[in-house]
Amino acid sequence: MSVRVGHAAEAEDFPMAAKKLLQNRQLRDNLRHATDVIRGKRAKVVNELPDWEELRSAAHEVKEHVLRYLGSYLEQFEQKCKQAGGQVHWARDASEANGIIAGIIKRHGESEVIKVKTMTSDEMSLNDALQAAGITPYETDLADLIIQLGEDAPSHIVVPALHRNRSEVRQIFQEKMHLKDLGDRPEDLTAAAREYLREKFLRVKIGISGANFAIAESGSVVVVESEGNGRMCVSLPRVLITIVGIEKILPRFEDLEIFLQLLPRSATGERMNPYNSIWAGPSGTDGPQEFHVVLLDNGRTNVMADPESSETLDCIRCGACLNACPVYRQTGGHAYGSVYAGPIGAILTPQLQALEHSQSLPYASSLCGACYEVCPVKINIPDILIHLRGEIVKRGDAPLNERIAMKAVGFALSNGRRLSTAQKLARIVQRPFEHDGNLQDLPSMLAGWTTFRDLAAVPKTSFREWWAERGKGTGT
Amino acid sequence: MRISLFITCYNDTLFPETGKAVVKVLEGLGHTVEFRSAQACCGQMHYNAGYQTHALPLMEHFVLVFAGAETICIPSSSCVAMIRDHYPKMASRAGNPELGRQVADLLPRVFEFSELLVDKLGITDVGAFYPHAVTLHPSCHSLRSLCVGDKPVRLLQKVRGLRLVELPDSEQCCGFGGMFAIKNADVSAAMLSEKLECILNTQAEVVTALDNSCLMHIEGGLSRRRAGIKCVHIAEILAGTEPVSQA
Numbered sequence: 001m002s003v004r005v006g007h008a009a010e011a012e013d014f015p016m017a018a019k020k021l022l023q024n025r026q027l028r029d030n031l032r033h034a035t036d037v038i039r040g041k042r043a044k045v046v047n048e049l050p051d052w053e054e055l056r057s058a059a060h061e062v063k064e065h066v067l068r069y070l071g072s073y074l075e076q077f078e079q080k081c082k083q084a085g086g087q088v089h090w091a092r093d094a095s096e097a098n099g100i101i102a103g104i105i106k107r108h109g110e111s112e113v114i115k116v117k118t119m120t121s122d123e124m125s126l127n128d129a130l131q132a133a134g135i136t137p138y139e140t141d142l143a144d145l146i147i148q149l150g151e152d153a154p155s156h157i158v159v160p161a162l163h164r165n166r167s168e169v170r171q172i173f174q175e176k177m178h179l180k181d182l183g184d185r186p187e188d189l190t191a192a193a194r195e196y197l198r199e200k201f202l203r204v205k206i207g208i209s210g211a212n213f214a215i216a217e218s219g220s221v222v223v224v225e226s227e228g229n230g231r232m233c234v235s236l237p238r239v240l241i242t243i244v245g246i247e248k249i250l251p252r253f254e255d256l257e258i259f260l261q262l263l264p265r266s267a268t269g270e271r272m273n274p275y276n277s278i279w280a281g282p283s284g285t286d287g288p289q290e291f292h293v294v295l296l297d298n299g300r301t302n303v304m305a306d307p308e309s310s311e312t313l314d315c316i317r318c319g320a321c322l323n324a325c326p327v328y329r330q331t332g333g334h335a336y337g338s339v340y341a342g343p344i345g346a347i348l349t350p351q352l353q354a355l356e357h358s359q360s361l362p363y364a365s366s367l368c369g370a371c372y373e374v375c376p377v378k379i380n381i382p383d384i385l386i387h388l389r390g391e392i393v394k395r396g397d398a399p400l401n402e403r404i405a406m407k408a409v410g411f412a413l414s415n416g417r418r419l420s421t422a423q424k425l426a427r428i429v430q431r432p433f434e435h436d437g438n439l440q441d442l443p444s445m446l447a448g449w450t451t452f453r454d455l456a457a458v459p460k461t462s463f464r465e466w467w468a469e470r471g472k473g474t475g476t
Numbered sequence: 477m478r479i480s481l482f483i484t485c486y487n488d489t490l491f492p493e494t495g496k497a498v499v500k501v502l503e504g505l506g507h508t509v510e511f512r513s514a515q516a517c518c519g520q521m522h523y524n525a526g527y528q529t530h531a532l533p534l535m536e537h538f539v540l541v542f543a544g545a546e547t548i549c550i551p552s553s554s555c556v557a558m559i560r561d562h563y564p565k566m567a568s569r570a571g572n573p574e575l576g577r578q579v580a581d582l583l584p585r586v587f588e589f590s591e592l593l594v595d596k597l598g599i600t601d602v603g604a605f606y607p608h609a610v611t612l613h614p615s616c617h618s619l620r621s622l623c624v625g626d627k628p629v630r631l632l633q634k635v636r637g638l639r640l641v642e643l644p645d646s647e648q649c650c651g652f653g654g655m656f657a658i659k660n661a662d663v664s665a666a667m668l669s670e671k672l673e674c675i676l677n678t679q680a681e682v683v684t685a686l687d688n689s690c691l692m693h694i695e696g697g698l699s700r701r702r703a704g705i706k707c708v709h710i711a712e713i714l715a716g717t718e719p720v721s722q723a
Contacts, residue, residue, distance in 0.1 A: 015661075392526060423488070
């Protein structure tokens with residue numbers, strides 16, 4: 001098995017990628033505006049619910065329960081889905097899943113598919129694999145269409161084109177749809193997309209979707225969305241293929257009651273999604289005549305193996321942590337080098353790849369806790385970031401200068417007497433760098449501080465020295 | 477009350493004035509302050525940076541030093557968060573039930589400075605005088621881990637002469653984050669710059685917080701910009717007194 005998460009394995013380290021993106025003023029303005037708007041909407045509809053905290057706890061409990069008994073729930077799902085006439089495929093990794101999907105399409109002699117937004121397919125690099133097999137995928141979610149036509153990468157889990165503003169979208173559409181006179185009002189752009197997509201909805205015979213949830217007791221699959229493109233993708237084609245990450249299972253239909261309150265409020269600040277599609281297998285002559293589910297592992301069982309961080313798999317991909325994150329707010333999603341950006345991406349991407357890649361991501365956080373505060377399933381992201389840093393250090397993958405510094409500082413801080421000696425030493429060592437009470441141009445790791453900020457010199461008397469002197473004076 | 481001060485390693489070394497102010501305020505309220513000189517560090521930096529094995533002996537040392545202390549006052553919410561949120565887990569991961577019991581025994585006696593004043597001592601007016609326009613940066617740990625709520629505001633509102641100015645987007649992180657400020661210096665600086673814009677907009681003379689770590693970061697940015705705004709720990713404001721008339 002070889003786990004790949006999009007192109008994360010080849011991505012630049014976070015600090016380097018972030019440094020470049022920070023130069024893009026337009027991008028940062030778009031980000032600030034978009035995240036402020038979504039955060040405001042979310043806060044409003046979350047505050048309406050008096051039992052929000054209870055809902056979060058309940059969701060966390062359900063998800064943790066599912067992970068504990070995942071094997072049996074997956075088997076139950078498979079059995080129920082087959083009973084309803086669906087075909088179930090198991091894929092250990094992205095390339096197996098891509099192969100299964102391309103195989104189904106080829107068997108039907110087709111060379112085109114329509115897709116409803118699925119991050120999991122981006123994780124699998126499904127579009128690349130299909131194109132390599134001579135199959136053309138059409139994204140039908142507006143933002144995904146912008147990404148696809150712009151030959152771009154998603155920068156947000158829920159709003160993948162958040163980094164683009166409408167004049168940029170207009171330019172992409174003008175060029176790729178050959179529309180010279182296109183305006184840049186939202187209604188102009190959506191009308192152009194609608195016209196472009198309508199023909200594909202009616203013509204293409206195979207649809208591909210992801211799943212927000214898969215219900216074990218009924219074998220049904222749930223997709224929620226806002227644009228109606230999803231409803232068309234899962235109802236118009238003759239054949240429907242749904243990709244389900246194995247952690248998307250819910251035991252019972254009634255569990256949706258919790259999650260369908262949490263997800264839309266957290267994701268888009270809506271009380272309910274405009275379109276909630278739930279189906280189990282093909283039915284008669286209405287809708288797809290053939291239904292396939294591809295159950296994808298791709299590293300998820302790696303994540304489950306570590307009890308300190310397995311709750312990462314509780315994620316329902318709402319994107320609230322991205323919108324709340326002060327780091328994401330500055331850099332946007334591309335800095336994370338993965339289809340999963342922001343705080344959840346910083347813990348999920350490295351874990352899926354068993355920490356073989358994306359090791360800079362667990363450090364891409366100030367541990368401010370804003371992500372944990374908004375997470376609808378209460379994933380303690382800051383704790384998991386710390387845990388993953390610990391795993392990186394344990395593997396011996398932390399930089400040598402950092403390891404030496406940490407060891408030395410750990411020794412200096414190990415008791416009061418050593419700390420006192422270290423304080424005296426610091427006052428001597430700092431002398432060459434001291435100018436007007438500030439330390440300047442510090443070497444090595446500390447240069448990261450003094451490049452952007454001043455640092456006051458260590459004062460002449462420490463608190464403990466003052467206290468000792470005071471004790472002598474007063475005799476206490 | 478006998479109050480044992482855990483000054484924290486960085487306040488001890490870099491911000492002795494904060495410690496002096498804590499002593500002045502607590503003694504001014506009639507309490508006895510003790511300082512156990514064997515104390516050093518809570519282990520937060522190592523723990524958060526991924527050096528949990530280095531943090532463990534620091535934690536064990538803390539537990540040993542403060543065993544039997546009646547009340548422990550810590551003028552740093554991030555160190556209190558380290559102790560409250562992580563010590564129990566560290567003890568259980570270390571497979572040491574005795575250490576776990578010692579931690580459980582210690583935790584109810586640990587107070588961040590504003591918690592100590594408002595919750596434990598039941599006081600919001602410490603009789604301070606500080607004639608300046610002040611804005612409060614609610615540090616992330618005080619806000620989301622300790623959930624101190626309006627305790628610092630209530631303390632500041634009672635300070636004579638002080639005009640409290642609201643900070644826009646106050647709940648945004650300043651970008652410090654310990655090692656983050658060094659490992660991701662560019663992003664950290666961008667976050668700081670947004671925080672500084674908000675601070676400059678308040679026209680306050682002084683920025684305060686429960687944590688000198690965030691204040692050191694903010695001060696570093698303000699000083700680089702020659703902004704002329706000072707960063708002062710809340711204890712130093714609460715220790716402010718009316719100038720004695722020379723007459």
